[in-house]
Amino acid sequence: MRRVVPENRLLGLGTDEAGLRSDQAASSLREFGPNQILPDRGKTWSVIVVDSLRDPMLWFLLVASALFWVVGERVEAAVLLLALIPLLGMDAWLHRRTQASVAGLGSRLAVQATVVRDGQSMSVPVEALVPGDMVSVSAGEYLPADGIVLWCDSLQVDESTLTGEAFPVRKEPYLPKIAGQSIDEVHWGLAGTRVMTGEARLRVVWTGAETLYGEIVRSALAGTHSLTPLQQAVAHLVKILLFIAGGFCLVLAGLRLQQGYGIVDAILSAMTLAVAALPEEFPVVLAIFLGAGVYRLARRKALVRRAVVVENIGRVTCICSDKTGTLTEGRLELAHSLPAQHYDAALLLETAAAASRSDSNDPMDQALLQAATPPPAEALRACFPFTEDRRRETSLWATPDGLRVAVKGAPEIVLALCSLSEDEVDRWMRDVNDFAQSGHKVIACAAGKLDTVAWDGNEPVTGLTFSGVLAFEDPVREGVRESVQACRDAGIRVIMVTGDHPDTAAAIAREIGLGQDGLRLVTGEMLDAGADLNGIDVVARAMPAQKLKLVRSLQAGGEIVAVTGDGVNDVPALQAADVGIAMGERGSQSAREVAAIVLMDDNFRSIAGAVAEGRQLFANLQLSFQYLLMIHIPLVITAALIPMLGYPLLYLPIHIVLLELIIHPTALLVFQNVRTGRMPDRPPSTGARVRFFDAGQWWLVGAVGVLVTAMVSGAYLYALQAEYAVEHARSMAVLALVLAGSGITAALSGMRSGMAWVMVAVPPLALAMVLVQPELGELFHMEAPHVDDWLLVAGCGILTGLMVLWAQGLKRRSVAAHSLP
Incomplete structure (x- = not known):
């Protein structure tokens, strides 16, 4: 990361010692504005309402409720109006969550800053900082703005939230002319990062939204929560059904008037058809299934923060996973100890611990002090801390035999201090390079002795004996390798x-x-240069903007992308991803609030289980919608066709209510718990657009719809031609439709749950009990069929179920054939 400092940022500055004058600071504040990295929070309720009104599902529920009110179904109208509450509540929750995300981003920002103004050191609110200010920071403090390090002492900065780097980054002072120069990242201090060790003075260059942290905030807030593909597919399906139903209602009303049935019959026919055709089950089923998905994912330790993305996890084709804290544990651990000749591992560790400081925030020092015990603190006589020019740390300890010297640092530096041959140095450097190339952070150690009286107080640089090499690593989380393999087996790419x-x-x-x-590995720079993403496994040296670019590039190529992460640097990519997955235990609040799913156990392998659950949800939703279509198609067509042909009305409003009492619970309860026993296939999609059904499923829906339509119409017309009463003919038609529904339910569900058995057996038995009671039959305008009529309608149900089973078996054989090598 190299950034150029514009000339206008640092014009007319005071000296490094005096800082800005008050008038200069005021002028700069007017020109560049306050150092307000976070924008004003919150949205007014009016904006939330306007955003909610853009949801077509909201308008559908309002229109459907109005229609039910008009036709006199006040209970249905009230239920649909009540369904608006969770819909509007979800919109309000999303806005609140965005505000919480912004609040989380603010947890890593400084509140006060120490600056030099008018030659005096003072503490000012961080919003008052301006370009050109001289800021002082010390260990444990957050940097308040982006600036150039002009002076530092042992400065190490934790930049993991911005860059993903696991280890503290050492900074160096920048001495040449600043303005107009392209300055390397080692000289930059960045807002939102924290000083681990040392202290520094920085010249502020960028403030507010122009800081790197501010860019991340803008990226996070720029993301929009648009409709998911499943919502779009359902909304599109509902629109089509409403359009068709509306056309049928107008045509039917006109035909009944033309046939001479009168205005009352025409209105009743149209109203009955409207009630039968309203597809209100579809959004209700979607909402209920998503709620069930939220619960099931929670049992898999995946907390869903936005229910509508439950379906997206099942469509994932690519997972872009952050390394630090996600695939690895995000900590330093001593992995290898390679002592020199005449040394053992324990003595090497003691030397390294003796060269470490107990009050240090350096993760390496902490790891060493956990592995070995240093000498007592009262024995410490001198410490020469790590600096960028020396790249080593030396401690001197008092012993009965004199002073003990312990040195640790960069291997090439420590080796140069020891009396080793050129061959020995080459051999050790080969070992060091081997460790470094395998992802380890490597240090070397040396030891020596000094006469207490002869010591001149300076750091000893001669007479040292090489002790060996220590290699540290950020260990991989348990179960990650198996999880990656599980994702691969499910056809999901994993990119680190x-x-x-x-x-x-x-x-x-x-x-x-x-x-x-x-x-295949590419770097962030290669990504910016347009590297081919086909088949890549790793993106290294990735900055937040490059992570975001990767996600969008993969999406443009047709991938459904999940992003895992735990830091502020992951926020833009989490926001842009089809599914953002944050780590719940180690993740920052910002990542958790922006992500759609939070892994409560921080276990990467939970992702594979979440994908399986998402795919099962979609498969079950498909089954439920197939059932609804297979029932609604014959219901709507026969409700329109029979009156159009000039026959008496097939369904009265009470029959529609009766059928809905069967259709609703079946669609909502039977298919929720269907389990296939294997990872379901990924939902069919073309790029970012989901196809709710593939061609075979649409063919099955259409074929079954036509078959059931023919059977219901045939049963009705057969009874009329046999000179039975209209009530008898209606009984035949309704029974045929109910038994066909039982056959569809049995075939689609596989009878894998108790609810499936209930909804297959109870409706026809309950209807039979109604029909054998003359009083109830008269209430429902129906008559009890004869024995041969029962056999006829029972055959309708069996034939329908067998057709569905045959089509499912045909599809399974086709899938198996295509999966063969």
Whole structure:
């Protein structure tokens, strides 16, 4: 990361010691504005309402409720109006969650800053900082703006939230002329990062939204929660059914008038058809299934923060996973100890611990002090801390025999301090390079002795004995390799995205099983240059904007992308992804609030289970919608066709209510718990658009709809031609439709649940009990069929079920044939 400092940022500055004058700070504040990295929070309720009114589902529920009110079904109208409450509540929740996300982003920002104004050091609100200010920071403090490091002492900065780098980054002062220069990242201090060790003075260059942190905030807030493909598919299906039903109602009313049935019959016919054709079950079923999906994913330790994305997890084709804290544990661990000759591992660790500081925030020092015990603190005589020019740390400890010297640092530096031959140095450097290329952070250690009286107080640089090499790693999480394999078996790509060095990234990628056919790694710069994304396994040295670009590029190529992450640097990509998955235990609040799903156990393998659950949800939703269409198609067509042909009305409003009492619970309850026993196929899609049914499923829906339409119409016309009463003919038609529905339910559900048995057997038995009671039959305008009539309608149900089973078996054989090598 190199950034150019514009001339206008640093004109007319005071000296480094005096800082800005008050008038200069005021002028700069007017020109560049306050250092307000976070925008004003919140949206008014009017904006929330306007956004909610754009949802077609809202308008559908309002229109459907109005229609039911007009036709006198006040209970149905009230139920649909009540359904508006969770819909509007979800919109309000999404806006609140966005505000919470912004609040989470603010948790890593400084509140006060120490600056030099008019030659005096003072503390000012962070919003008052301006370009040109001289800011002082020390260990434990957050940097308040982006600036150039002009002076530092042992400065190490935790930049993991911005870059994903697991280890603290050492900074160096920048001494040449600043303005107009392209300055490397080692000289930059960035807002939102925290000083781990040392102290520094920075010249502020970028403030507010122009900081790198501010860019991340803008990316996060720019994302929109548009309709998911499933919502779009359902809304499109509902629109089509409403359009067809509306046309049928107008045509039917006109025909009945033309046939001479009168205005009352015409209105009754149209109203009955309207009630039968209203597809209100579809959005209700979608909402209920998504709620069930939320519960099931929670049992798999995946907390869903936005119910409508439950379906998207099942469509995922690519997972872009952050490395640090997601695939790895995000901590330093001593992995290898390679002592020199005449040394053992324990003595090497003691030397390294003696060269470490107990009050240090450096993760390496902390890891060493956990592995070995340093000498007592009162024995410490001198410490020469790590600096960028020396790249080593030296401690001197008092012992009965004199002073003990312990040194640790960069291997090439420590080796140069020791009396080793050129061959020995080459051999050790080969070992160091081997460790480095396998993703380890490597240090070397040396030890020596000094006479207490002869010591001159300076750091000893001669007479040291090489002690050996220590290699540290960020360990891979347990079960990650198996999870990656599970994703691959499910046809899902896994791409590791990290800010780490390519060698480190490649080593971790191989350890978790990526690139089994040859690892393909690109860097963030290669991504910016237009690198081919086909088959890549790793993106190293990735900045937040590059992660976002990767996600959008994959989506443009037709991938359904899930992004996992735990830091602020992951927020833009989490927001843009089809499914953002945050780590719940280690993740930042910003990542958790922006993500659609939060893994409560931070376990990557939970993702594979979540994908399986999402696919099962979609498969079950398909079954429920297939059932609804297979029943609604004959219901609507026969409700329109029979009167159009000039016959008496087939269904009265009470029959429609009766049928809905069967259709609703069947669609909502039977298919929720269907389990196939294997990972369901990914939902059919073309790019980012989901096709709710594939061609075979549409063919089955159409074929069954035509078959049931023919059977229901045939049963009705057969009874009329046999000179039975209209009530008898209606009984035949309604029974045929109910038994056909039982056959469809049995075939689609596989009778895998108790609710399936209930909804297959109870409706026809309950209807039979109604029909054998003359009083109830008269109430429903129906008559009890004869024995041969029962056999006829029972055959309708059996034939329908067999047709569905045959079509399902045909599809399974086709899928199996295509899966063969």
